[in-house]
Amino acid sequence: MKVKIGSSKLVQPLYEGNPPPTTNYIPLSVFDKVTYDQHVAIIYAYRPPTTPNATIELGLKKSLAVYREWAGRLGKDSNGEPVILLNDEGVRFVEASVDRALDQTVSIGPSASLLSLHPSLEGVEELVQVQVTRFSCGSMVVGFTAHHLVADGHATSSFLVAWGQASRGLEISPLPFHDRTIFSPRDPPILDFEHRGVEYVSKNIKKVYPLIDNSVDDIVAHKVHYTAEFLSKLKARASSMNGPHDRPFSTFESLVAHLWRAITRARGLNGQENTQVRISVDGRARLKNPKVPNGYFGNLVLWAFAKARANDLLREPLPYVAKLLHDAVVNVQDDYFKSFIDFANHKAKEEDLVPNAVADSKESILWPNLEVDSWLRFPFYDLDFGSVGVMWHILYLGN
The missing domain is CATH 3.30.559.10 (Chloramphenicol acetyltransferase-like domain)
Known part of the structure; x- marks a missing residue:
């Protein structure tokens, strides 16, 4: 499968009113620190008619204003502790095309060819990357990659739903809760379970x-x-x-x-x-x-x-x-x-x-x-950009 890259750019959040400062940061919680320090990838495929790229991009900008962490970068605070820098540097947005029909090109099962339908996971600074690939039959594939240190499956699926809402011109609801400092240890600590060799x-x-x-x-x-x-x-x-x-x-x-x-x-x-x-x-x-x-x-x-x-x-x-x-x-x-x-x-x-x-x-x-891992209760299938085309497939590629 030959994928032709049309454009690749950084997309920043689109705020209503004055933008927030870009010097703030969010410290990683104890749950962030013990998860996988790597990107994961998901691929969505849609039958025609599909939503224009400009609408998908605009929805992404609006949702990033609410889920601002994705537009930032991983870094360290003055004490060397890992944080998410809220610098609004943006996420990678790639537009691509394939000069063949989707059915003739893409297998619904895992294969190496699917790797070309999302941006590379190697040496990536962006916390989210999106690749929209158009096929000659009018079908569309959306490749989405996200860094696991920022969010788990539950939180990531909520962002995807919000992206779809914003693309359809709707208010994002429910709004996310961003404070990661709520997990305070007890004083004195109570260690009722063994965590060495576990987490x-x-x-x-x-x-x-x-x-x-x-x-x-x-x-x-x-x-x-x-x-x-x-x-x-x-x-x-x-x-x-x-x-x-x-x-x-x-x-x-x-x-x-x-x-x-x-x-x-x-x-x-x-x-x-x-x-x-x-x-x-x-x-x-x-x-x-x-x-x-x-x-x-x-x-x-x-x-x-x-x-x-x-x-x-x-x-x-x-x-x-x-x-x-x-x-x-x-x-x-x-x-x-x-x-x-x-x-x-x-x-x-x-x-x-x-x-x-x-x-x-x-x-x-x-x-x-x-x-x-079970996705049974996560709304990954609810990524709706507003077209009347039917979602054909979703595939989790892991890391």
Whole structure:
């Protein structure tokens, strides 16, 4: 696929009235600091008729005035602490074209060719990049990349909805809550849970898995669609050993249990090898007293870890595995989040620990472990620029 770049420019926020000062900054919260220090990419595809580029760009400018962090840059304050500089330097906006029809060019599954439909993720200062690619059939693809240190999936999807609202000439609603200093540690700190080896690890730890065949060189990305009938039967089977007063396991828990077993079997792990699933847990509904304000913009995710030996995972029935996942997620509640806040502000600094997400991000593809994120409750599919064309596809490319 040959993508022709027509223009590439920086787009700044468009304010009503006098613009705010460009010398302010927002400190990263403890939740920002432990997440992945990298860009993630999403690709949207729309059937014709589609919205003009100028309308999409204008909506972007208006939404950046509300979600100002995206137009800034990562930096340090006078104490060397990481911050988001609110300097309004802008986001990258690329206009491109392909001299072929979308159906003849783009596969709906993950492929290397899709990388040309969003700007490069290497050596990027901009916190958001947008590429609008037009095809000869009138279809449009919007590639969106964003830095994870600025916002998690929940917050990023809210921004995307706001971008669509602004493009349609609507008021942005609800408005985001920007204060990242609300996560104050308790005095004295209460460390009810172990966070070493979970959110934080020593700088000197080198993770080695000698039972994994590191010579594998044909790894591919694969997208799977499960029918509603399959998921319904799977959920019933996963919940078949629950008591009469127990709620059935969720579709998410049931499917992840199935995948964990299937992937472990396919990997051919040594039976005594330990394997775990890391599951993202959104703290917005879990933190209480005080409750996190609606529309909090930033990262507010910790992880639940379900663990098992490969032998046990494959020998025990599906309900056993689903319960491992359910119990792990249930344990990450208000008290766990508060314990993490205390640990991050005291012990992590004292012991010079580093975020586990950073340590894991480079070489995890051949490990015996999995990471699972659910977008079921995020409005990613609500990015509506105002055209009457139908959204054809959305694809998360990761980092």
